[in-house]
Amino acid sequence: MSIKETFEKEISKIKEDDNNVSILVVGSSKDLNFNNKINDIDLFVITKKGQRQIREIKYIQNIEFDINYFSMDLSNKLINDKKQFFIEGMSKGILIYDKDNVGKNYKKNAKIQYEKGPEKISFDEINNLRFILLDNIKRIKNIKDKNRQEVKFLSSLYLRDIIRAYFMVNKKWVPKDKKLFKLLNEAxxxxxxxxxxxxxxxNSDILERMIYYIFKDIKNNDKIKIIY
Known part of the structure; x- marks a missing residue:
């Protein structure tokens, strides 16, 4: 059975359940180019009833189907709450099945929320974030002559946090880890x-320079208060 046939068979099964009203293909395989090698297919399924998100993972003919089910009530809540994973998936996903334009309307509303961008973080939150990032760099400097492997590990770990901070400070949606570098290059x-x-x-000085670069237009707060 070809990848396309496997996909169509699984979609047919989902359609058979009367509770399922819309299906979207999301993620990296959303264009469904069956001429390319496809290892996994991610689906969002909107249902009439249900209270919780249900995630179902299936392995069929060496293809991983990652299927997330959301009720109509839950979909409304996730859109109103601007949950990034949902509104991003809905707005960028490809609608392949839809009853009564349910998915079309959710897709439209999700796109509106997504294009507004994330909620702006407060001045105190920004300063706390800067403090934490700089404090992390101190840890690297304290061990730089003792454990080279730990320096490399922590540098990579904190680099991710610094890049994520760039998107947060600039009121941009924080990308998934696998897309951080690609979207940073574009931004x-x-x-x-x-x-x-x-x-x-x-060199930890590079990480430090990155932090100062990101926060260069943010005034320093004389007092830092972090609640754990």
Whole structure:
């Protein structure tokens, strides 16, 4: 059975359940180019009834189907709450099955919320974030002459946090980890080049410069209060 036939068979099964009213293909395989090798297919299924998100993972003919079910009530809540994974998936996903335009309307509303961007973080939150990032760099500097492998590990870990902070400070949706570098390159070439240089010698000064670059237009707060 071909990938296309496997896909169509699974979709037919989902359609058979009268509770399922809409199906969207989301994620990297949403264009459904069956001429390319497809290892996994992600689906959002909107249902009439249900209270919780249900995730079902199936392995069929060496293809992983990752199927997430959301009731209509839950879909409304996730859109109103601007839950990134849902409104991003809905707005960018491909609608392949729809009863009574349910999915079409959710897709439209999700896109409106997604294009508004995330909620702006407060001045105190930004300053706390900067403090935490700089404090992390101190940990690297304290061990840089003792454990080279730990320096590399922590540098990579904190680099991810720094890049995520860039998107948060600039009121942009934070990408998934696997897309951080790609979207950073599109958003800020200077910061991307700094990140690339880090892997040459894992110099913690580069991480520090990245932090100052990201927060350069943010006034320092004289007092930091972090609640754990």
């Amino acid at each position: 800020d070439k200077n910061l991307y080049e700094m990140a690339q240089k880090l892997y040459e010698d894992y």
